[in-house]
Amino acid sequence: MAELRGLFDPAGCAVMGASADPAKAGYQIVANMLQAGCEQVYPVNPRGQEVLGLKTQNSLSQIDDPVQMVVSAVPAHYTQALIDDLRMRQRHRGDVRFLVVVAAGYAETREEDGLQRQQALLQACSSLDIRVLGPNCVGVVDNRSGIDTTFISEVSRQEGGISFVSQSGAMGAWLMQDWASRRPPVGLSKFTSVGNMADIDLVEILDHLREDDSTSVVGMYLEGYPQGRSLAESLHRLARRKPVVVLKVGRTDRGARAAQSHTGSMAGQDRIYDGMLKQVGARRASSVEELSDTLQAFDRLQLPEGNRVFLITQAGGPGIYCTDELEKNTSLCLAEVRERTKDKLQRALPPFASICNPEGHADITAAASAAQHARALRVVLEDEGVDAAVLITVPVLFMPAREVARELIQLTESCTAPGKPVLAVLLSGKPVQQGIRMLETNGILTFPTPDRAVRALHHMAEYRKWLRKGEDQHAGG
């Protein structure tokens, strides 16, 4: 699918409808392009103002440099003018390959005008050899190539392995703004908003992301897709290569009707989608938070070899709370460690630590030092019966979060049992912010609550199981 490469890494990008008015999408798009680091951005506006220090051209044809991508923010009723401008450019230069149409007012209105406009635009572009993303989308972000055609207020510029494709611009904006606001921001590879999917659609994007080296995990917000079989096959090919996490809405009858009213998607019977996603190895998230947590876990943690989790908590309450969540809402189980491991824990921990009572959980108590947190973790990771560890601590003034962070960072730098995921939960608020930032910038993933950590780990363990089933079948067949 090298075909779509230019959508994410175009040589030259023109912004039609660029504006000097900060209250317009045509301003924010140029601002985002510049902030993303794009050096070949060309604002186009018939009124010819300057935009953010860049000279504006009256039309596409006046741009001397190559223009592989055109982002259009001009209102839908100027569609014919847009087509004329594209036709002129192609006649003289023939270099435009992709058109991203940000404006609404096309087929999604389900009115005659809008349908005709979309049809006319599509026919013209097809004859001009231009692929179309949208209309009614917010376009693409690529942190490797450095482009951002969206008008989303804040987008993470932190390069990472997560790529996200969305059937709703607003759901995309929700995640993008959330990720950009974290400290440090969540690492992003590519974001694509597909809008009306007049031409380029979900499956093409998924296929492209499968082959994309900078993408380690794919997230998708899905309302519905007309060719279920084609989507299933694409997801299956993708899941065999890298994890994919789907937030599929329309779980209820009313939700499905709302989806149909929104993008015209036939959400279909939810249990059919549910079964399909399971079968093709895609993980289904039940909330935006779960989607976000799970994407980060896949991107930044090693896959666990199995579902046996050891839980280390420095207080009883959060330990019981986490045990409940783990046992009730996940397919994870508490690990049974060897007697030698228990002995080592006993020696490493304060006298009243509660070790493996029940199995798989050490309550190291509030008397535990920061060093004892790390020591307990090391001992547990070295046990062969443990596939992953969750560490929950509520630091106090005399055992500050930054000390726990320092010890954990040292541990991961020297640990003899690599390859096992560790999920850290530091509770809570301002007193732990510095510790969380230290951990995150040193590659240790943290979660805001114990329940969110175990949900993400559950998806990882289930994906590992699905992969192994595939390997076994392959080996057997």
Add this chain to the structure above:
Amino acid sequence: MAELRGLFDPAGCAVMGASADPAKAGYQIVANMLQAGCEQVYPVNPRGQEVLGLKTQNSLSQIDDPVQMVVSAVPAHYTQALIDDLRMRQRHRGDVRFLVVVAAGYAETREEDGLQRQQALLQACSSLDIRVLGPNCVGVVDNRSGIDTTFISEVSRQEGGISFVSQSGAMGAWLMQDWASRRPPVGLSKFTSVGNMADIDLVEILDHLREDDSTSVVGMYLEGYPQGRSLAESLHRLARRKPVVVLKVGRTDRGARAAQSHTGSMAGQDRIYDGMLKQVGARRASSVEELSDTLQAFDRLQLPEGNRVFLITQAGGPGIYCTDELEKNTSLCLAEVRERTKDKLQRALPPFASICNPEGHADITAAASAAQHARALRVVLEDEGVDAAVLITVPVLFMPAREVARELIQLTESCTAPGKPVLAVLLSGKPVQQGIRMLETNGILTFPTPDRAVRALHHMAEYRKWLRKGEDQHAGG
């Protein structure tokens, strides 16, 4: 239960084991007392250093002023010295009424030493007419009287109607730090950590909070309580007066075993607790986030008269997402409004707004201005078929969150349909922070996600239903 008033509003509070070392609990307790605004705090330490500018006394008896409460941070093995000091004070002054024992090392260790210490302390205090909170607790906070005996790093000093009682100090610290870190902080009335419950226990605290004017809603973290019937009766009395939200852990076998290992609580069969909580009208939260959201909703919103919700969203995706959550995980239903209301919405909103398709949801689209958000909300609140409204918006540069906030604030100041709760969700991250802060400081409650808003609203509607059932029975009998 006027008996416990002095626990929250003591005339004079001595801190035994006060310390000038910021790495000690005995330092943080004094710091928290001062920060809470307590003017009669007396640090006690045999070494007689100065603590945070306050003169330290060698013993309780040296304090000339009245001392109604003693907070002890001295290690458990000095219990006899603590008893001796209390006895001396009572002989000469007889003014101590409450002892808060912060130290661990008592019955929770389940070792002979600890059990004996707790027994000795209890017997002595009983003979000295002193009630004991703890041991192994973090004590109490009261924002009205201005005391804080805890060593929690950050506690909200914002007065509000929420009181919280916890069987785990760490779970309490988690919530306290989280609430203190919000901008503005969550409003708190009282916090109580009951620890080992050697003397003062959960039920006594619940009974006190029932009569407490500054408490509008009670939250509880519960592992287990030996006298189930007494707890049920107390909760029932409480729920008839004000809402109560319970996070009961030990939902699973392993979780129950962890609870037993922690506080020795017999968590019992979870379904028995579950049935009891339902019957007595307590709302059961399934996560800390749900507990926190629901407490805030009860404290700050009007109770809805029924379960009919109208959903206003400025984008399709979040609307479908919220519809799913509402239909799947709550007993709420989407409201059916009159034709006149639909006509009014049509006139008030952009041309492509999707109105009541499905029923109970208006997608006002990204073309909607801030004023149109407020206008749609007003129209909907005026319909008699609507008990509550959820408003979800993903502001963009050209329709900033602060403008939506301003319009909503104006609306609530002038609205002709008071008494209906409005739950606002502004998505997301830094771009909406200012808008959220404006709404919150003007009395409009916001939620971080649509799903969290509808879960909180669900609890309110269910509580209203339970209250009405009781009224009907009363009227019938």
